[in-house]
Amino acid sequence: MRTANSTKIPGLALLLAAMLFSVFPLLSMLSAALQPQGTVPSGLSWPSEPQWHNFADAWNVANITTLATSSAILVLGVVPAAALFATMAGYALGQLRIPGGGIFFLLLLLGLTLPFEVTIVPLYYQIREMGLLNTRLGLILPLIGLNMPFAVFWMRAHFLNVPAELSEASSLDGAGPWRAFRHIQVPLAAPALAALCLLMFLSTWNQFLLAIVLIDDPDKRTMAGALQNFVGQYSTDVVLLNAGALLIMAPTIVVFLVFQRHFVKAMIAGAVKG
Structure with a gap:
């Protein structure tokens, strides 16, 4: 059992790292998309008042x-x-x-x-x-x-x-x-x-x-x-x-x-x- 668990832990760690590596850019883009228009987002920070209408505006603009x-x-x-x-x-x-x-x-x-x-x-x-x-x-x-x-x-x-x-x-x-x-x-x-x-x-x-x-x-x-x-x-x-x-x-x-x-x-x- 210990041998099996020891072989699973590195695989799970790599899988978790790959997941974070893939999801983090999407979360960063989402947080930036919810900021007030005209601002310059920096870093990964969830806005206090998410501007969900930005998606509708982007849909129309594009x-x-x-x-x-x-x-x-x-x-x-x-x-x-x-x-x-x-x-x-x-x-x-x-x-x-x-x-x-x-x-x-x-x-x-x-x-x-x-x-x-x-x-x-x-x-x-x-x-x-x-x-x-x-x-x-x-x-x-x-x-x-x-x-x-x-x-x-x-x-x-x-x-x-x-x-x-x-x-x-x-x-x-x-x-x-x-x-x-x-x-x-x-x-x-x-x-x-x-x-x-x-x-x-x-x-x-x-x-x-x-x-x-x-x-x-x-x-x-x-x-x-x-x-x-x-x-x-x-x-x-x-x-x-x-x-x-x-x-x-x-x-x-x-x-x-x-x-x-x-x-x-x-x-x-x-x-x-x-």
């Missing part, structure tokens, strides 16, 4: 209703398409072992090593030549492409760990690769696919730099673009900035809390298979 709708449209355009392409490519590379698959996979790995910022200027000129600047489609297409290296790598890792006997048994029953993919492989990939969709949702919802570069209309950008509405030419309202940042973060936190079991399930499955 035009969050419009930007939330725009972000939702972008997520619906990026995540399903990227998940479909990544699942099909991962299945082809992990199970079918297509000719030239190794070279294709190396190119994907090269995409993972390429810094995102390096692609901004070429993407801008390419989208401009396509006539898609200042359109949501001009942002959706690059985001799908930028998600592909990691997404295909993720799904390929899953399909590599699926027993080959399943594919052999389905072929003996007369099922071709496409039918086996739809009725056997995709249901088995549900945890990995759900975790991937969660990660792509977070990256798309929080996309800032690419939305600023490719879209001139502020109403067509993502929620993260609302932060610039709190930054004036001569001053910045720190209180409303913190309130707006919390409002922007809230959907991603809620989505992660709702779907975290799928993410954990995919992580555990990968660890057991590996």
Whole structure:
């Protein structure tokens, strides 16, 4: 018993430290968001009279209703398409072992090593030549492409760990690769696919730099673009900035809390298979 307790204490201490490290910035932002507008918050101090209306004011100032709708449209355009392409490519590379698959996979790995910022200027000129600047489609297409290296790598890792006997048994029953993919492989990939969709949702919802570069209309950008509405030419309202940042973060936190079991399930499955 003493040995078991002695091994649990360091783990609990590390878990508590990680929790405090994650929660403290949020508490600091919340305390700053509840201060009177026009003040400059310092440190972590709960105000004597919390200004809860700051969140409503930040919502209106940042035009969050419009930007939330725009972000939702972008997520619906990026995540399903990227998940479909990544699942099909991962299945082809992990199970079918297509000719030239190794070279294709190396190119994907090269995409993972390429810094995102390096692609901004070429993407801008390419989208401009396509006539898609200042359109949501001009942002959706690059985001799908930028998600592909990691997404295909993720799904390929899953399909590599699926027993080959399943594919052999389905072929003996007369099922071709496409039918086996739809009725056997995709249901088995549900945890990995759900975790991937969660990660792509977070990256798309929080996309800032690419939305600023490719879209001139502020109403067509993502929620993260609302932060610039709190930054004036001569001053910045720190209180409303913190309130707006919390409002922007809230959907991603809620989505992660709702779907975290799928993410954990995919992580555990990968660890057991590996």
